Amino acid sequence: MTSRTVMRLMVLFYIILFFGYLFGPLIMMGVTAFNATSFPQVTPWEGFTTQWFVQLLNDDQMMDGLINSLWIGFGVVCLSVPIGLAAALMMTQIYERVRPYYYMVVVSPVLTPGVILGISTLVFWDRMGTAVNAEYESLFYNGMWLTIVGQSTFISAYCMLVFLARLARFDKTQEEAALDLGATHVQVFWKIMVPFLRPAIFSAAVLAFLTSFENYNTTVFTIQAESTLTTVLAGKVRMGTQPDLSALAVIIICVTLTGALIHEFLKQKERLAQVRQEKAAKAADRELADTMGL
Template sequence: MTSDRIQKYMIRFYIGMFFLYLFGPLILMGITAFNTPKFPTAIPIEELTLEWFSVLANDKEMIAGIQNSLLIGVGVIFLAVPIGLAAALLMSQVHKKVQPIYYTIVVSPLLTPGVILGISTLVFWDRLGVWMEADYDTIFYSGIFLTIVGQSTFISAYCMLIFLSRLQRFDRTQEEAALDLGATNVQVFWKILIPFLRPAIGSAAVLAFLTSFENYNTTLFTIQAESTLTTVLAGKVRLGTNPSLSALAVVIVCVTLLGAILHEVYRRKEMRKEKIAAEAAKRAADKADNAMAPV
């Protein structure tokens, strides 16, 4: 056996072990979701059952946590994405000597522990509520509102990085041409910049939602009397679990795969449209060149 063949086998072995390390726990958890033995037994499979999905659907605490997580995720999208977009646009407008300082300030929440962000958010809005003599049923003491604000402090920085990477490929001459032709700054923003940033806006929204959905450190301090999926799961793990958590994992994996498939279908559809448009433009250009060519 040659050294090249040994190297090839070792590479395949390493890749196989790597994917087993990544997907092994998910596979075992998926098996327990359909098996009758007590958690976490995956083998032997005594009988296939959907009992644990029914247990999950009837778990009011878990359902309430999922609903709050979805609500918070949507709220974070509407707050973090515009803030990230504004920060990215300002980054592209400030002087080059100021950009490193500005970048460090805006990205600093990513380097701050989530515990600090959660505590500081809670203390700040509590002091603000006391100063304004607000009642305890106002937004100053709402766990959902505080969680949205607390998570957005660092998720908006992720969104800004996505927008910055997209803006690096933006041709500023389009803005200058539109302004020279009489367009206002608002029209340039909505007619030229936003269509160009549409893929980045979608990516930032998905990233913001997923980051919010799985966040725990910041949420633990800001959610107060409410609960999210992560806080409910943490409590159940401490007190003991059952295969309904495996059923939840299967549902999340299936939803994620479905989203990835739909995104890939949409991406390929857009690529086909762009290809058709490019071919049509090329044919039109060739036709114009042929028409202008001397006989």
């Protein structure tokens, strides 16, 4: 056995160890979701069952938390994406000397602990409600609204970073040419900027929704009497894990993998369509050149 063979075996061992560390818990959790035992465990195997998925769907508290999480995620997307886009566009318009300070201010919520953001959001809106003599049923004390606002304070910064990465490749001569041809700033934004930023808008929306869906530190303070999926799960885990939690994990993994596969399929389809279009254009140019005798 040569040293090269030993090196390959060691590399293979560490690769297997690495992927086992990543996917081992997920595989074990997937197995426990179909085990008939009342406690989530792989062994002993007491038989295949899908009752834990039925029990999960019949859990009203879990379903209410899931619905609230979906609504909050949608609200965070509607609030964070425009704020992040505006912050990114502002970054490209201000003086270069001011940009580091502006960047420090808009990114600071990302560096702030979620507990601080949740408490500060709760205290701020409580003082606002007290100042206007608002009732406790008003928007100032609504847990869903406070959670959307609290999460958006730092998720919008993530969205801004996505837009900045896209704007770094933007050719400003297109905008200048459109303005020289008589287009207004609004027309330039909708006709040039938005089509260019469309992939970034989609990416920022997905990032904002997923970040909101799994957030706990900020949500636990702002949600108040309501509940989200993460707060419900945290409460259930304190009482001891159950197989229906494994069933929920399996569903989330399947949805995530399905979404990733669909996205990759559509991406490959677009790439193939672009390649065919380029080949057709080259063939048309070659045919035109042959016709003209070039």
